[in-house]
Amino acid sequence: MKKISLQWRITLMTALLIGVTCIAMNLLLCSSGIYYMDTIADTLQGGDRILLDEEDTVSFDPQLAAPDGELTILIDGAQGRFRTTNWYITAVVTALSGILAYFVSGHALKPLRNFASQTEKVQLNNLADIRINENVLPEFRQLGHSLNQMLERLNNAFSAQKQFTGNAAHELRTPLALMQAQLELFCAEHPDMPPETADFLSLLQEQTERLSQMTKTLLEMSNLQQVERNESIQLAPMVEEIFTDLTPLAEKSGITLELAGDGVMTGSDALIYRMIFNLTENAIKYNRPDGSVQVCITQEPEKLLILVSDTGRGIPEEYQQSIFQPFFRVDKSRSRTFGGAGLGLALVWEIAALHGGSVRVAESSDSGTTIAAELPRSGNHAAAPKNETL
Template sequence: MLKKIPLRIRFTLVASLFLLVSCVTLTLLSNMSAVHMMEAVALLPSMKDGSTPILQLEPAQPVEEPYYQVFQQKTTVATILIVLAGSIATYFAAGYVLKPIRDLSCEVQKRNVENLGTPIELPQSADEVRQLTISFNQMMEDLQRSFLLQKEFSANAAHELRTPLAIMRAKLDVFMLSENENPETQKMIDAMSQQLERLSKLIEDLLWFSKDLPLEKKTRVMLYPLFCDVAEELSSVAKEKEIEIQIQQTNEFVLGQDRLLERVFYNLLENAVKYSPPQTQVSVTVQRERDFLRIQVIDQGEGIPEVCRSAVFEPFFRVDKSRSRAIGGNGLGLAVCKKILERHHASIAVRPNHPNGSIFEVIFPS
């Protein structure tokens, strides 16, 4: 139960409990001392035949009882006030003591993939918080180095694979030009061509994902012509499955690089077509809101389970691995989309399309 309470509140509760126990104990001891004192006062002197006075125990005077009640009330009130004042002082003292930890937590929350290499400023105090900050900066530096090595490896591997892949593609094209009526040979050539195409797309996605994709210069990108060009490129795939691509006519535009944005919507539309059943519809809508522009790519496929809707934008994630491999997906397309959109200060999310399918929603700030 206490573990779910913030550290500052926990510290205040523990200190308040300590104050309460201490004050109650002190109050009980004070009351016991007061009782003994009143009993001693009740021992009155008496004389017998002019002899030496002796002490004789007589009943306490009734007038003394109200004084004892007043004493009890005052000690109780004092106990409550001391505990209350101590709790308030402890709360603010805990806030002052824990401020370096709170500042460190805020700085840690600001760190992401883009600024891992930016170290957190060290506090002036030479305490545990300073040592924790040094350890965190070291961890972030190692993590940044690991990310850079991973990106460099992906880019170098993709570049190195391009050359032998191009040679294989050229050899296969030459072989396809030769007259060969053997159906088994033709079947093998078609299979090799399909796998080469799949490998080429994987390498291209790896290159896109490993790039930093800087925005050299933003220009107006008209959305309707962009969507039409992408739909034209995918027309043969859509025609094979008898899928209709509907694009809402619009005069809206966004600021960015058309080459990068074309890649985004090509990936989104390609996924919508590939994962939709035959004889269905894929539509693209554009809606201008007060502070942003909403673009939706809507399909009528199987949809994405709720638990996977945030993970689909992670590299190499697949909702259904066997189905993705059969269709030819490599798990990088949506990750590339997210990366490019982040460069444009835009966001992407997926929602269900009732009764069937998914809605990929892209939000551009105004």
């Protein structure tokens, strides 16, 4: 019963109620009709006249009357037809009432479906710009008001979180840059240091560089909303440029890079470049030696589909929804080896969402992984209008 929709519940309850009412009326009408038929039959068999009212009478000629047996058969036949007709009428009225109740309840529940469709349009990237329409039925007005207040609180919380992340990254950038400069200067001034000291300083430089990259990515993620997204982007030349930048990394493991297809979209050239760069870089880093990475671009009337495929070991199914979360890493040891901080795919997800698109693991097995990014071609999806009311 829990899986039945509210419309069907109302329909079934209404049909059941009408059916019980019709059955009760049918039983009462049958009892009343049969009683009066028996009364008429007794009158016809026992008397020579029937009183119609206080003044008029109808004469009855006993010689024209049917014998008692035939009259009883006629009365019984009439009673049977009367019952059958009543049950047919009950069934038809119940069925028609159920059909009518279904359409009437569907019309009555239309505001609820509209309300549900409004809430489905609420996304993480449009909390500040979207509001649920409160000019609805009284039953949903308070709910809509409560949802709008909840969205406002969530937006404030996410804004505070992003502001804190941006401020922290900004404050960390300067001391980290100073540490890097001092370490490089110290290493340059002391070329004859002991091997233990050299290894220690090399480790410090490596970790300082890793922290610098992390703060840079955090700062970029906190400032994504301010980036203009109205540039016309030709994707094939952009991917070729990405391949050129990543060729040294790919050659270390003998990875071949392949491009198929092309497309044009409206958005931020720098952000889309970073999104495809991160996906391709990950595909190279977590690939098998002498493997391949293919970027396939398919242009559709309303959207672009970008598929980045590798020949790596795949992503376990239980992690496929989590890899786009900040700081999440499937294999932490391998991520540290490659210098990853778990922010590359999180930034990919943010960029795709900011352009009104999405990113997901399309396929993953022992023979490789394919990550799909869907982006609208039009810039109309790049940013939601302010104070939009659904």
